[in-house]
Amino acid sequence: MWQILLFSAGLLVLTVISAGSVYLVNKARDDSKWVVHTIEAENQINALLLEIRRAESAARGYLLTQGADFKADHDKAVAAIIPALDKLTRLTGDNPAQRGNIEKLSAAIEIRLGQFKQELDFIGQNRPDKAIAQVREAASTDTTAEISKVAVSMIQEEERLFRLRSVNSDRSQTLAASMTGIGSGLVVLLTLISIWLVRRSVRARDEAEARLRDAYANLETVVDERTADLREANNEIQRFAYIVSHDLRSPLVNIMGFTSELEELGGDIFRRIGGLTHVPADGPPLADGEVTLEGPDKELSADFSEALGFIKSSIAKMDRLISAILNLTREGRREFVPEKIDTRELIEAIVSTLAHQSAEAQAEIHVAPLPDLVSDRLALEQIFSNLIDNAIKYLKAGAPGEIRIRGRTKLGYAIFEISDNGRGIDPKDHQRIFDLFRRAGTQDKPGQGIGLAHVRALVRRLGGTMSVSSELNTGSTFTITLPITWNASNRNADQ
């Protein structure tokens, strides 16, 4: 902004100076020309007067000596007078005052030339007395004086003009000089301001750069601190989950154990009751195991077994959940071993282990060429087998399934898509399905709600992200983005 303004101002000043200088220089030249012109006019007047005097003196010489030399001299002078007069007329033609003088001068000169002619004529007729009389007459008349007077006034006029024009010329030159001076000064000033501004902006930029560098360095430390905090928190959670699930297991062993004991005890008690009720009044007691309960006893036994059944199935479920948490935390603590992996081969192997399930579900699995990775083999196997297993598991009943696995690379990341034409997931459940122990849709398949939580945890540990796009009844696509080369330093440091 400032720079543009400054630049425009500089340009403007330069233009004005240039135009002004050109104008003033022209004017000065003009003025000088006029000064020269005046001097020329003055010279011409003097030259004319000189010629007249020459003619006069030559005429007198001729009169005295009658030498042909004087006559020739006189003739030459007279011949020069008219052209000189013409030239003077031309030179002073621009000045009305001088024009009047010229007219007077011309008249006087004409008279004087007439007198010269008469004198010479008289001498030519050899009547010197007449000529002398003529000279005397000429001297007595004021023609010569008139010429002198007019010439003097002309010279005065020209001198007046000379003074005037000299002053003009000086003024023009002074003006041009000062204009150039002021302009140069302005340019220098603008240049100085520009330099100052440039230096100021350079300094500002340097400062900003330094601040930016500081902020960047600061940011890195902040990020490092946060990362360390998060890692610490994550480790804490994992330890917590591990201890909790581990310690929960201990009482569960007792519950299950004594429930089984109770079951056995119950069996014993009911056998006993059966035995007692069936004992014939006088016969020996029946053998164990062969008793059948009747009526209310049978109902009691059934209720007892049912209650124990619920307890046992609940314990089994709780045990599975605890095991799942334990496995997840254990997975979170496992150290990754990156190696070069032929992704397609790995997925083909998974597909072949799932061949039975996919045949049962009438599903076809298409594996497109996939980008290879350097990553943890076990983690990748778990990720893909969970996703493919899910795709087979949640196909639409009765319709042939089609599962496609595609891959591409982008900016150091490999993007995998596992899509199916299955039952799909309601968009409102898209977040939920990744939560531990949470499932979505019709609950007609066995499962704990662990798979996707596990997969997402693994993908995150591998430095990637995952997302789902799906609609009910049209199928789902799970997208996984993983770094092509897993870097041990970025995530594994929390071990």
Add this chain to the structure above:
Amino acid sequence: MTQPVTIIMIEDDEGHARLIERNIRRSGVNNEIIPFANGTDAMKHLFGADGTGLVQKGNALLILLDLNLPDMTGIDILKQIKENKYLKASPVVVLTTTDDSQEIKRCYELGCNVYITKPVNYENFANAIRQLGLFFSVIQVPPAAS
């Protein structure tokens, strides 16, 4: 000449102790079982007041050891038993709820003879204990160094 084997059971959970004992008895093992609910008492019994283990010299012992004890870890006890010249010949059976492979590996490295995970599935648990009973009857517990 053969001295009856005494079973030392170090288990803080009373219920577990009871279940273990019951299943051992069911499998037909009638040896004496001395239960301890914490590590300190067990250590005192095993190593004696002087801590040298001399008190157990010549006794045939079998140790059932839980890894999660309130006052110390079973790993420590296992380590000390296997480092003691009077006790190191005694078989140690580790019983725990953990099926962590790292921990199992560590126990075997320290010289545990059998590692049994306490499964919640009771039948499995009972089977394991009963097999342990068979194991007791088969192995000849060597007399401690004399």
